[in-house]
Amino acid sequence: MEIGVAHVWKTYGQTAVLRDVSFTAGARPVCLTAPSGAGKTTLLRILLGLEQPDRGEVLAPPGMRWSAVFQEDRLLEHLDARDNLRFVLGAVSPEALALLEALGLGDVGGKAVAEYSGGMRRRLALARALLAPCDALVLDEPFTGLDPEIRARCWEQVRRYTAGKPMVLASHDPADARALEAEIFRL
Helix, strand or coil, X not given: CCEEEEEEEEEECCEEEEEEEEEEECCCCEEEECCCCCCHHHHHHHHCCCCCCCEEXXXXXXXCCEEEECCCCCCCCCCCHHHHHHHHHCCCCHHHHHHXXXXXXXXXXXXXXXXXXXXXXXXXXXXXXXXXXXXXXXXXXXXXXXXXXXXXXXXXXXXXXXXXXXXXXXXXXXXXXXXXXXXXXXX
């Protein structure tokens, strides 16, 4: 399965954010790199159908199911990790519990997400996106604020859960692209 971005343009007022952007993502992930404000998040929002391009198009199979990690964690603050996953999955499977454990979130008990550190929140947002039934993933700076050991654990799980699925990652860190064996696309 492949997704394509074909000649996408996007402006806000007089400011051109994306200019004739084209790429394809398939079995090999794509990592978008650019300075802050260069349009990475806008392009991801266009992929997800949350914004429309001024020109160009996203080429994806009909009915494609997306999963995403946004720059904001978008978690249910009053719920714990398991209940956040239950909200998306309907039930918490042994696989989901194993992923929480692999990401260092297996021992947080019933603590509400509101009490989590920033890194814990990122890992839970990542777990939710990886476990959600999907055909393709969009990850917007998913490893921000994670220490090197935890980041490596996250890379391992992303590789495991996204094998063979199109994935588009936005990251400022070239180590993310290397670890995920992603093709780098500079905006």
